[in-house]
Amino acid sequence: MPETTIPAPSTTGATASPRSAVWGRALTVFAWLSFLSETIIIGTGGAVRLTGSGLGCTEWPLCTPESLVPIVEVQGIHGMIEFGNRLMTGVVGIIAIAVVLLVLHTISGRRALIDALWFAVGGLAGAAVAFALVSLTDFPAFPVASAVLLVAVIAAAVHSVRTTPARRDLVLLAWLVLIGVVAQALVGGITVLTGLNPFIVGFHYTSSLLLVCITAAFLVRLATPEGPRERAVPTWFAIVTHVTGLALAVTILFGVLTTGSGPHSGDADVLRRGFDATVLAHVHSWPGYILAALVLFLTVSAWVLRLEPRRWLLVLVIAILVQVAVGVWQAREGLPPVLVGIHMVLASLSAATYTVVVLHLKRTASVVPAPVD
Numbered sequence: 001m002p003e004t005t006i007p008a009p010s011t012t013g014a015t016a017s018p019r020s021a022v023w024g025r026a027l028t029v030f031a032w033l034s035f036l037s038e039t040i041i042i043g044t045g046g047a048v049r050l051t052g053s054g055l056g057c058t059e060w061p062l063c064t065p066e067s068l069v070p071i072v073e074v075q076g077i078h079g080m081i082e083f084g085n086r087l088m089t090g091v092v093g094i095i096a097i098a099v100v101l102l103v104l105h106t107i108s109g110r111r112a113l114i115d116a117l118w119f120a121v122g123g124l125a126g127a128a129v130a131f132a133l134v135s136l137t138d139f140p141a142f143p144v145a146s147a148v149l150l151v152a153v154i155a156a157a158v159h160s161v162r163t164t165p166a167r168r169d170l171v172l173l174a175w176l177v178l179i180g181v182v183a184q185a186l187v188g189g190i191t192v193l194t195g196l197n198p199f200i201v202g203f204h205y206t207s208s209l210l211l212v213c214i215t216a217a218f219l220v221r222l223a224t225p226e227g228p229r230e231r232a233v234p235t236w237f238a239i240v241t242h243v244t245g246l247a248l249a250v251t252i253l254f255g256v257l258t259t260g261s262g263p264h265s266g267d268a269d270v271l272r273r274g275f276d277a278t279v280l281a282h283v284h285s286w287p288g289y290i291l292a293a294l295v296l297f298l299t300v301s302a303w304v305l306r307l308e309p310r311r312w313l314l315v316l317v318i319a320i321l322v323q324v325a326v327g328v329w330q331a332r333e334g335l336p337p338v339l340v341g342i343h344m345v346l347a348s349l350s351a352a353t354y355t356v357v358v359l360h361l362k363r364t365a366s367v368v369p370a371p372v373d
Contacts (some may be wrong), residue, residue, distance in 0.1 A: 005197070008361065024106055027106055027222070030099050033216045034096060034099050034177060035212065038092060038177075041092055042348050043344075044085045045204070048081055050337035050338075051337065053081040055082075057083055057086070059187070060192045060193060070082070080102045083091060089184070095119060096181045097178060099177065101113060102168075103174045104116055108163070108164055111369060118154055123149045125174060126148045127145040131144070140193070143189060143190070146182070146189070151183050152180060155177075157179060166196055166245075173217055176222060177211060183207070188202065188338065208279040209347065209348045210216045210351075213351050225236060226363045228365040229362040230362060231365055238359075240297070241298060241309075241357065241358060241361060242358075245358065247290050247291040247294055250287040252351065255284050255347060257284075285327065288323075289324070292321065295313065295317045299314055299316070308356045308360045308361070308363060312360060315353050319349060319350045319353055322346060323347065327343060
């Protein structure tokens with residue numbers, strides 16, 4: 001586990017106290033929990049879709065019009081799987097809140113923590129008022145209340161970033177995760193209410209993947225000393241790395257479209273029409289092979305030149321090669337749910353590893369590494 005390199009709270013002066021060190025260790029633990037939970041929820045979300053449990057709970061935020069939890073005699077295992085994923089959303093949200101509060105307390109002290117709590121009180125009050133007013137109409141009240149709460153979280157994030165004296169990168173990343181979790185809950189509800197619209201389902205997955213990348217970036221920045229940053233690799237290497245990121249994004253995009261057009265719609269009564277999944281599977285493979293070649297080239301170059309991101313590139317090339325193998329395997333076996341689920345989780349981990357590679361293209365200027373040829 002990397003050492004946390006953040007300053008002590010402003011209320012305690014420049015020297016880190018044992019108490020601030022405890023808060024820093026707690027932040028590191030919860031940062032890892034945030035990354036793991038965001039990865040796990042992709043797996044549970046995939047299980048909902050691949051087992052046909054997408055409409056196991058027909059309502060949102062309730063599971064049925066009369067009950068918050070599924071009724072086993074009525075919804076069976078599908079209701080339990082869908083409700084389990086909803087519970088996982090709550091776990092992810094609690095961890096994200098903990099990371100935000102720990103970051104604010106560790107960096108800015110009690111004052112920032114109190115400000116955030118006031119925003120929370122205001123957001124909850126505003127959401128309650130919005131829910132009460134909209135309930136008087138025929139419009140769904142809970143999505144409006146959720147949107148009000150999301151606006152309050154965004155306002156709190158803007159205030160925190162503007163008033164933080166140091167490590168605004170950590171504060172911003174922590175708030176982005178929390179904003180993303182709140183937004184994901186809203187999008188998940190819209191997914192159910194629209195009968196598993198494939199584009200909304202795809203957006204839901206892509207957003208979850210981005211949250212995995214943000215939590216990975218938080219872990220990297222948490223272990224990075226504060227200060228001016230300078231490029232740690234040759235210019236051509238940085239350019240090829242960013243081109244590789246474009247290939248990765250295109251591969252994931254076509255992968256989402258392919259899955260959305262395939263047999264795993266999320267419910268037995270939901271049929272996909274429009275895109276030809278067979279054609280998309282071939283189109284999805286083309287940027288995938290280009291991605292594998294680019295990553296392999298970067299990895300070999302980084303180890304020959306002994307560049308900063310070489311170890312993480314080795315992890316990335318292994319992840320991409322495994323991903324290619326799983327993709328070919330699942331296509332030949334007729335898209336079995338287990339392999340599709342593994343493919344989805346590996347895609348998020350590959351994207352997170354690429355994020356770590358990009359963050360290692362620069363280093364803190366005060367750190368003097370071995371010279372680069």
